[in-house]
Amino acid sequence: MSSRSHPAVHPLDVEIPQLTEPAAAAGAENDGRPDDRVRMKDIQGMPGTPTNLALRLFQFAFAAVSVSVMAATSDFPSVTAFRYLVAALSLQCLWSLSLAIVDIYALLVKRSLRNPRIVAVFTIGDGITSTLTFAAACASAGITVLIGNDFNNCSQNHCTRFETSTAMAFVSWFAVSPSFFLNFWYLASG
Amino acid sequence: MSSRSHPAVHPLDVEIPQLTEPAAAAGAENDGRPDDRVRMKDIQGMPGTPTNLALRLFQFAFAAVSVSVMAATSDFPSVTAFRYLVAALSLQCLWSLSLAIVDIYALLVKRSLRNPRIVAVFTIGDGITSTLTFAAACASAGITVLIGNDFNNCSQNHCTRFETSTAMAFVSWFAVSPSFFLNFWYLASG
Incomplete structure (x- = not known):
């Protein structure tokens, strides 16, 4: 109230109460509880939101x-870790594509996917695929560094391609982590 | 009550109800709510419990x-991934030992460590160290498999030692994961 007595000094303080007053009045009727709950459950990035769809496509x-x-690359089958990277990231591809399709369906028919059982399935799947992707990326990174820095043998190997593939695998893992942690947080708090 | 009629068969069952009855009676006065809450917060494995101390020592x-x-091994500094494994697992050693000491202190003076801020610090630390440990283990595994299976060069390298070290790193990561997920779950549900 004291700030309202100086409208010229703090002009924003006059506007904000006018905008928030109807919402505050509506919330006051039932102690503001439902308003808070809806806002907490509608976190962007949860299954069935456009942010989650963007993450899945990413x-x-x-x-x-x-x-x-x-x-x-012609010589990737000679290294076990590179074969494993192809297998693990193909699985990641399939999983992310499937969930992207589920998200598109949920957005089109405006269905909520925030059911604890569905979220538990998504969390376990994300946990498994992200662990496999991270393991593949780390193993490939170890071997790429071994070939490039320790053996100095990049002239005979496709070092740039191995490095690109490893970097993309790490980026894919970075994109899976928010999905996993958001879903896990939802499960624990729900 | 039925177990009390055979004290000679189950002598322990006679003692336990006598110890827990006052607590149960106290809980019944307010619908058992506080009792449930205390039991949920007293999950074994949370900071300051003997299970957590055992996990940390493990x-x-x-x-x-x-x-x-x-x-x-004499030749580990020639491979970047093995140097990284030594660095990452030394950090894991220091972190686990520090938290084991904190747990011993908490158990000795019977202080609870279940403060959201302390648990948040433990969760972030566990998340960072477990990610580094897992990355080191995966990179070493990739190179150990490369030397052993792809190059068939175990006669000139300490394959058994590399494999043992990698396996121990994976076991250490397995032991960090429950601490991390329990703390994360506590933070989300608290």
């Missing part, structure tokens, strides 16, 4: 690029 | 064995 795109770049 | 022991076995 994961899918980077995993697909990683697999393509690695599979395009 | 993490510390396996990380220490992994570092020792790797550092005992």
Whole structure:
């Protein structure tokens, strides 16, 4: 109230109460509880939101690029870790694409996917695929560094392609982590 | 009550109800709510419990064995991933040992560590160290498999020691994961 007595000094303080007053009045009727609850459950990034769809497409795109770049090199089958990277990131591709399709369906028919059982399935799947993707990225990174820095043997190997593929795998893992932690947080708090 | 009619068969069952009855009676006065809440917060494995102390010592022991076995090989500094494994698992050792000491202190003076801020610090620390440990284990595994299976060059390298060190690093990571997820769950549900 004291700030209202100086409208010329703090002009914003006059506007904000006018905008928030109807909401505050509506919330006051039932102690503001339902308003808070709806806002907490509608976190962007949860299954069935446009942010989550964007994350899924991001994961899918980077995993697909990683697999393509690695599979395009002629000598990747000679290294176990590179074969594993192709397998793990193909799984990541399939998983992210499936969930992107589920998200598109949920957005089109305006269905909520925030059911604890569905979210538990998504969390377990995200946990498994992100662990496999991270393990593949780390193993490939170890071998890429071994070839490039320790053996100094980049002239005979496709170092740039291996590095690109590994980097894309790490980016894909970075994109899976928010999905996993948001879903896990929702499960724990719900 | 039926167990009380055979004191000779189950002598322990006679003691336990006598110890828990006052607590149960106290809980019944207010619909058992506080009792449930206390039981939920007293999950074994949370900071300041004997299970958590055991987990910390387990993490510390396996990380220490992994570092020792790797550092005992003469040629580990020639491979970047093995140097990284020594660094990451030394950090894991220090972190687990520090938290084990904190747990011992909390158990001795019977202080609860279940403060959201303390648990948040533990969760972030566990998240960082477990990610580094897992990355180091995966990179070493990739290179150990490369040397052993792809190059068939175990006669000139300490394959058994590299494998042992990698396996111990994975076990240490397995022991960090429950601490991390329990703390994260506590933070989200608290």
